[in-house]
Amino acid sequence: MFDLPPLQATARDDAVLNVLADFVMQEDLKPGDRLPTERVLSERLKVSRTTVREALTRWEGLGLVERRQGSGTYLKAAVSRDMLHLPLTFASGNDFGSLMHTLEIRRGLEAEAAALCALRAGPAELELIRQKLETMEEAFHARAGMSSDEDWDFHQAIYRVSGNPLFEQIISAMHELFHRFWEHPLGVRDFGHASFPYHRTIYERIAARDAEGARSEALKLIATVEADLRRGDANLKRAGNR
Amino acid sequence: MFDLPPLQATARDDAVLNVLADFVMQEDLKPGDRLPTERVLSERLKVSRTTVREALTRWEGLGLVERRQGSGTYLKAAVSRDMLHLPLTFASGNDFGSLMHTLEIRRGLEAEAAALCALRAGPAELELIRQKLETMEEAFHARAGMSSDEDWDFHQAIYRVSGNPLFEQIISAMHELFHRFWEHPLGVRDFGHASFPYHRTIYERIAARDAEGARSEALKLIATVEADLRRGDANLKRAGNR
DNA sequence: ATGCAGAAATTGGTTGGACCATTGTACCAA
DNA sequence: TTGGTACAATGGTCCAACCAATTTCTGCAT
Numbered sequence: 001m002f003d004l005p006p007l008q009a010t011a012r013d014d015a016v017l018n019v020l021a022d023f024v025m026q027e028d029l030k031p032g033d034r035l036p037t038e039r040v041l042s043e044r045l046k047v048s049r050t051t052v053r054e055a056l057t058r059w060e061g062l063g064l065v066e067r068r069q070g071s072g073t074y075l076k077a078a079v080s081r082d083m084l085h086l087p088l089t090f091a092s093g094n095d096f097g098s099l100m101h102t103l104e105i106r107r108g109l110e111a112e113a114a115a116l117c118a119l120r121a122g123p124a125e126l127e128l129i130r131q132k133l134e135t136m137e138e139a140f141h142a143r144a145g146m147s148s149d150e151d152w153d154f155h156q157a158i159y160r161v162s163g164n165p166l167f168e169q170i171i172s173a174m175h176e177l178f179h180r181f182w183e184h185p186l187g188v189r190d191f192g193h194a195s196f197p198y199h200r201t202i203y204e205r206i207a208a209r210d211a212e213g214a215r216s217e218a219l220k221l222i223a224t225v226e227a228d229l230r231r232g233d234a235n236l237k238r239a240g241n242r
Numbered sequence: 243m244f245d246l247p248p249l250q251a252t253a254r255d256d257a258v259l260n261v262l263a264d265f266v267m268q269e270d271l272k273p274g275d276r277l278p279t280e281r282v283l284s285e286r287l288k289v290s291r292t293t294v295r296e297a298l299t300r301w302e303g304l305g306l307v308e309r310r311q312g313s314g315t316y317l318k319a320a321v322s323r324d325m326l327h328l329p330l331t332f333a334s335g336n337d338f339g340s341l342m343h344t345l346e347i348r349r350g351l352e353a354e355a356a357a358l359c360a361l362r363a364g365p366a367e368l369e370l371i372r373q374k375l376e377t378m379e380e381a382f383h384a385r386a387g388m389s390s391d392e393d394w395d396f397h398q399a400i401y402r403v404s405g406n407p408l409f410e411q412i413i414s415a416m417h418e419l420f421h422r423f424w425e426h427p428l429g430v431r432d433f434g435h436a437s438f439p440y441h442r443t444i445y446e447r448i449a450a451r452d453a454e455g456a457r458s459e460a461l462k463l464i465a466t467v468e469a470d471l472r473r474g475d476a477n478l479k480r481a482g483n484r
Numbered sequence: 485a486t487g488c489a490g491a492a493a494t495t496g497g498t499t500g501g502a503c504c505a506t507t508g509t510a511c512c513a514a
Numbered sequence: 515t516t517g518g519t520a521c522a523a524t525g526g527t528c529c530a531a532c533c534a535a536t537t538t539c540t541g542c543a544t
Binding site: 486487489490494495496497500502503504511513514 | 515516517518519520521522523524525526527529530531532533534535536537539541542543544
């Protein structure tokens with residue numbers, strides 16, 4: 001049997017993306033920069049605006065680009081021609097099991113990010129984290145409970161300082177899923193309350209450049225969230241709810 | 243036949259995807275099944291065919307769907323409404339930085355998977371892992387070096403036994419990227435050689451139901467890979483070869 | 485000059501219709 | 515049965531508008 005060539009029919013929109021990637025490199029566009037309007041691209045590349053839009057839609061779906069109506073299309077991530085896209089998609093429901101699964105992933109990544117953070121944080125980065133921590137602590141005392149926004153800011157700062165953009169990419173995607181619960185604390189009063197003290201201990205280990213200590217504290221933090229989650233699941237089951 | 247309500251507002255293509263996800267679930271479509279034609283969807287949803295196409299283009303970019311001109315659009319993966327899309331993008335895996343980033347992610351996940359594995363592995367699962375381990379060890383002695391295939395089988399077994407499908411999905415996607423290196427060990431003789439003994443120690447900690455021990459051994463294993471990677475990078479730089 | 489409300493231009497989002505290229509199917513002839 | 519052909523269905527591309535959000539410019543009042 002022959003191994004016939006892959007042979008592909010029409011692929012204009014794909015060609016558009018290649019040319020566009022070249023353009024981005026040539027112009028040295030960085031994230032946040034605006035790229036040419038759809039109409040300009042359409043004319044320059046001698047293809048219809050529809051085709052340009054299909055191509056950009058692909059990039060948008062991959063999170064490479066952000067469209068703002070009335071304003072333009074902006075680069076959201078570094079783009080190069082030889083880039084690898086790994087669109088992971090997995091079914092994940094509102095059920096306890098799925099949520100626990102995402103939490104387990106987060107535990108692994110959170111621990112690693114904290115450890116790397118301890119190794120790499122410079123004075124400026126450390127100050128940033130400290131600031132996020134205090135903002136969160138203030139919000140905690142003001143509202144007498146965890147504030148998911150400020151809490152999230154703190155964690156994101158750690159992901160960023162870790163020096164590895166993949167942490168933020170992966171965990172952000174999962175956070176979106178997790179967030180639904182934060183809004184509906186499923187019967188657990190003060191959900192996340194127990195995690196509060198560990199934010200500071202994590203910061204302290206990072207400040208001390210103690211990678212293993214930071215990892216350990218991060219694990220403890222997630223453990224408290226896991227406990228809350230289990231408690232919430234028990235509540236639901238006891239209530240016969242779903 | 244169909245139960246597709248019309249829709250409005252300016253989030254159409256997104257709304258189309260939601261409705262379409264509902265439809266897929268309602269009709270219980272499995273991968274390989276054909277979904278309604280663009281023209282039918284356009285009419286049923288009361289939106290233009292262009293909008294339908296933009297929506298499907300998103301799904302295609304995410305690998306959820308495959309389009310065949312003249313034939314139709316086919317489901318390529320399981321789809322549900324609450325699905326997590328995680329489009330990871332990073333520059334070509336041939337540079338040291340990107341590879342190190344993926345390795346850091348893998349370290350976090352590998353450690354967590356091993357720990358969970360120690361908690362959850364039953365006799366049958368343990369036996370499976372032991373078998374993969376011995377196969378790998380045999381291959382190692384036969385070829386006097388690490389065999390990437392058998393090594394990978396061992397790790398995959400751990401991901402599976404961890405009881406969380408996300409581990410395998412995420413790491414598998416990254417492994418594809420990492421694999422290029424395994425084939426071209428960039429000047430490091432016996433790349434991965436140092437990781438060999440830790441496979442057994444990981445297994446032993448799992449068998450002993452020692453979660454923290456398993457986590458610790460997994461970290462050591464990745465550390466050896468990281469060392470090899472740094473060595474390879476140094477080699478390349480010394481050779482002036484990018 | 486300055487500040488600001490409103491008009492105008494810009495830009496992405498949507499629509500409808502048209503045509504092309506590929507594929508699948510039904511039918512017919514050898 | 516085999517092979518080919520016409521035809522219909524389907525995704526791919528194109529065009530020319532119009533809509534909606536945003537930005538920029540304009541001109542008036544201060």
